Structure formats: C-alpha cells, structure tokens
Amino acid sequence: MEEKELRRYSRIVVDGDEQASSRAMLRAVGFTDEDFQRPQIGIASTWAMTTPCNMHINDLAAEAAKGADEAGGKAVLFNTITISDGISMGTPGMRYSLVSREIIADSIEAVTAGEGFDGLVAIGGCDKNMPGCLMAIARLNRPSVFVYGGTIKPGAKRRDIVSVFEAVGAKSGGTISDAELLDVERTAIPGPGACGGMYTANTMASAIEALGMSLSNSSAQEAVSEQKVDDCRRAGEAVLNLLRNDIKPLDIMTRKAFENAISVVIALGGSTNAVLHLIAMAREANVDLNLDDFTVIGARVPLLADLKPSGKYLMSELIEIGGIQPLMKRMLDHGLLHGGCMTVTGKTLAENLAEVEDYPAGQDIIRSFDNPIKADSHLSILYGNLAPEGAVAKITGKEGLRFEGIARVFHSEEDALRAILDGLIKAGDVVVIRFEGPKGGPGMREMLSPTGAIMGKGLGADVALITDGRFSGGSHGFVVGHVSPEAAVGGPIALIEDGDLIVIDAASKQIELGISDAEMAGRRQRWKRPRSPIKSGALAKYRNEVSSAAEGAVTIPPLWDE
Numbered sequence: 037m038e039e040k041e042l043r044r045y046s047r048i049v050v051d052g053d054e055q056a057s058s059r060a061m062l063r064a065v066g067f068t069d070e071d072f073q074r075p076q077i078g079i080a081s082t083w084a085m086t087t088p089c090n091m092h093i094n095d096l097a098a099e100a101a102k103g104a105d106e107a108g109g110k111a112v113l114f115n116t117i118t119i120s121d122g123i124s125m126g127t128p129g130m131r132y133s134l135v136s137r138e139i140i141a142d143s144i145e146a147v148t149a150g151e152g153f154d155g156l157v158a159i160g161g162c163d164k165n166m167p168g169c170l171m172a173i174a175r176l177n178r179p180s181v182f183v184y185g186g187t188i189k190p191g192a193k194r195r196d197i198v199s200v201f202e203a204v205g206a207k208s209g210g211t212i213s214d215a216e217l218l219d220v221e222r223t224a225i226p227g228p229g230a231c232g233g234m235y236t237a238n239t240m241a242s243a244i245e246a247l248g249m250s251l252s253n254s255s256a257q258e259a260v261s262e263q264k265v266d267d268c269r270r271a272g273e274a275v276l277n278l279l280r281n282d283i284k285p286l287d288i289m290t291r292k293a294f295e296n297a298i299s300v301v302i303a304l305g306g307s308t309n310a311v312l313h314l315i316a317m318a319r320e321a322n323v324d325l326n327l328d329d330f331t332v333i334g335a336r337v338p339l340l341a342d343l344k345p346s347g348k349y350l351m352s353e354l355i356e357i358g359g360i361q362p363l364m365k366r367m368l369d370h371g372l373l374h375g376g377c378m379t380v381t382g383k384t385l386a387e388n389l390a391e392v393e394d395y396p397a398g399q400d401i402i403r404s405f406d407n408p409i410k411a412d413s414h415l416s417i418l419y420g421n422l423a424p425e426g427a428v429a430k431i432t433g434k435e436g437l438r439f440e441g442i443a444r445v446f447h448s449e450e451d452a453l454r455a456i457l458d459g460l461i462k463a464g465d466v467v468v469i470r471f472e473g474p475k476g477g478p479g480m481r482e483m484l485s486p487t488g489a490i491m492g493k494g495l496g497a498d499v500a501l502i503t504d505g506r507f508s509g510g511s512h513g514f515v516v517g518h519v520s521p522e523a524a525v526g527g528p529i530a531l532i533e534d535g536d537l538i539v540i541d542a543a544s545k546q547i548e549l550g551i552s553d554a555e556m557a558g559r560r561q562r563w564k565r566p567r568s569p570i571k572s573g574a575l576a577k578y579r580n581e582v583s584s585a586a587e588g589a590v591t592i593p594p595l596w597d598e
Contacts, residue, residue, distance in 0.1 A: 048152055077272065080147070101113055116144055120419040130482060164236070166244060170289075180275065181229035189227060190216075229258060233343070246364065257355065278380060338405065340404075345511065346414075354402075409432065531556060
C-alpha cells in the first residue's frame, strides 16, 4: 500500500494549504515537516494514580509510541479515564465502574476520530479499561492493537486484593485479630499491576489475546517486567504492519474469534464479567453473541486452570510456566479453538501457536483434558421464573451444583454486608441483593464485599447469594448475578420476600422462586417502582440508555430510521 494510503484519515487533517492551521497547532506539540508525511498512530493511555492497576501505564504508552515511531509512524499520546473497582468496592462510587466502560469507549472514539489517527494502540490495566478499549477499537475499525498493562506481583505470603476482602470477613468471624487484618492490608498490594488471580482484569486480557487483538503472550506478563516493555514496543510496530497490510479490527473480531475468547475464558476459570463484556464487545463488532452461546460452548470446554479465586494459584505463577499460550495450543490440538482466525500479528492463531512449547512436566496449575477441575464450564447461564431473561452463575463444582435455601432480601449491597458481618446470615440462607442492576444501581455494582465476607466467615459452602448486580472476578462461592430482568424494571427478583424458597441448580441450568404463578402475579400487581435519588449526571444518563445485563449492559441507542 502506498504511504499516502496509509494516511487515510490523517491526511484529511494535515494535507493542503487549507490545513495550515492544523499543522501549526501540531508543530507546537512536536511535529516536524517529516512527521506530516507519516501515518499518525494514537496511543490511548489509561494512566491514572487512582489505582495500582494503571499507575505505570504512561511509561508503557511511551514505549508503544517509540515502537510506532521507529516503524515509520508518528505516535500521538492521549489519555482516558479509569476507576478502581478495588478502591470503590462496597461504596456508592462503585456505581461508576461499569459506566466508565462506556465513557472510556466514547472518549477513545472521540479523540481518535476527531484527531484523524490512522491507527491505534490502546493500553488498559483495570477491569473496565479493557472492554472499553476494545469497544472503541471495533467502532473505529482502524488498524489497532490492544496492550494489557500486566498483572501485579504477589504480595507477602502470596496475598492479593481478595485476601483483604476475605480477611475482613475473618476478622468479623473472630478467626483473625485486628493486627492480623492490618498486616494483610499492608502487604497484599506490593506495587503496579492488575489484581493477581484469574479475576476480571486477567480474564479479559486472556480473552482479548484469544480474540486475536493483542500480541502473543500479552496477557501473561507482569506489569513490572522487561517482557511488558517489549510487548508495548512491538505493539507500536505491529500497528504499522496492520496498516500496510490493510488488516482492520473487524477482520479479526469475527464470530469464530469470539468463540475462541469464550473457550479460553472457560478453560481458565475466568470471571462472570467476561459474559457481560464479550457480549458488549461483540455488539460493537456487529457479531451476534448472546447468553446461550456461553452454554453451547461451555458444554464442550472443560475448566482446566487451578487459579484463584476458587483455585490455588496466582497469574504470576501461571506466567512462570508459560502463560496461556501452551493452554491455547493444547486447546487447538483438541479442536476447541478455530485456528484460522486472523490476529494482530498478521498471522492466524494457528500460525502464532505453531512453535509454542508445552508446559513443563510436573506442573499442576493447568490440568490435562483427562483430569479437568470440571468437565464443562464453570459459567452457568440459568433460566427460570426468577430469571426469565437469564442469570450468570460462577460455579466450579467445589461448592456443589445445587443449592436450596430461604431468601433473605436486601435492597442494597451495604445492607446485605452489614447483616453478614453482624452474624445475621446463617447456613441455608440465600442472600438476595436487588436494585443493583444496570438501571437500578444505577451502574450494576460488583458484590465482592458481601461474597468476600461470606467466604471469610466460613460460610462459602452453606450460603448462596443472588443479585441483579454483578460480581468481581475475585468472588467465589455459590453466587448468581446478572439476574434479568432486574428489580428496577419489575423483574421477578423485585418480588421475592423474606422466607421464600429459592432453588439454584447448575446441572439443570435453572433458578426458581418457590411460589405459585398466581402468587407471582399478585405480587407483581402490587409492586411499585421505588424512586431513585439519582436525577442528573452520568449515572442518570446511563440509567436512561442502558440495556439489560443479558444484552451486555450497553448504551448503544437504536438506529435512526433511514
């Protein structure tokens, strides 16, 4: 492709006498005469000092810019926002977390399209950064590479952020002291990087690599490492290669590529958030993906990785034995991945995996296919009179596959957490947290504080929790989220009363409220929507535009009539 064609968008901004003012402005930010003849590559940095996940990303963005410049482009760095799930967890601020995914996607789209960038490198480190970046990349459909900021190093005694949440429950249960809780707090987070288990950040990084939108092994590098610096440099170079070969995101983000991403998430025991985010990303890529696809794929893909939160190992320990590439090679050889899918390397997935060596003998982080942790997916899509549009359960089998218990109903996460910590929740209870959905929150908060407290109190096998909110990737136990329709729109979860029987069955994929149809109809007739105190701002806009969790909680408006 001719160099002028590589500047498909930037030449509109900088070529010709009429654009002299544009060039004058760009000279002030460092452009030279030669730079105007180079394709412009936007480097979207999600740097912020609001979280350790992203505190190092400006340094990584600078490396990606060097890679793009050295390959013949002109890199232009810009920022977008990030909100820390771990810091805002359990507070009203957590309502902004999922909302930030949409803001990130919108802001990257606005800057890239507004400035006329020809290609894009997007670097994300925290949970919502990553799908937000990919949603923008799909919308723009300009040659692009995603870079994961990398996982955090383990804390003392192999601690991580979930260790802190569970220590709060342990302190409440009297099994650790104030001093022991403080020691966990002080030592769990040693520096930069995303939360260290197979939580949402590492889940989405792995999914994006399997999707083909990041370079090989990008998901399996520590945040502070030479490998991550090299990953960024090569990402900058790779965008120029994609430009020259006219390979765009929608050539990569195909239906089969999304099936690959789902398959890898299942094998790794990934977060329930992957369901929400992959559906949202697929919608931006014009790919038809829905909840039932997770069931179909989950029936043939086993859970193989013994990773936290329900397993033993951290992401750093998986990195030490080779990351996810050997797992993907095994899956490809077993017919569980589509090897012909194009990737940002300019090669197919099968070509990228051709020379990958298997894991070292004796490792027990990744199980063999004849000895899986679970023979099918840990992500169960449940339906029933309690969730006619579906719900998402994360059940590895360690908790059992069926739970029958009595509803204890709460209208907010805070109320539920206080009841758990005060010892009011007993074995056999089903904690119901409602009005936390996309519209009800608004913002669909994560319930890591309640699930962490349940585990910390030793009730993980004896208490279930269901919600129209969602879960952190660090949540484990008998938990069901994304219950749709949500309570705020009058879904059945709004009609549950204390003492109702609830049955959750992962084997039959059902979630049922033990009342008659007549009783359900009567309660629905008496139900009134509660008033929301949110009247304006980003949360109100989100509430008014957001779809259900079953549709990815996206804010894409309907198309205007032609």
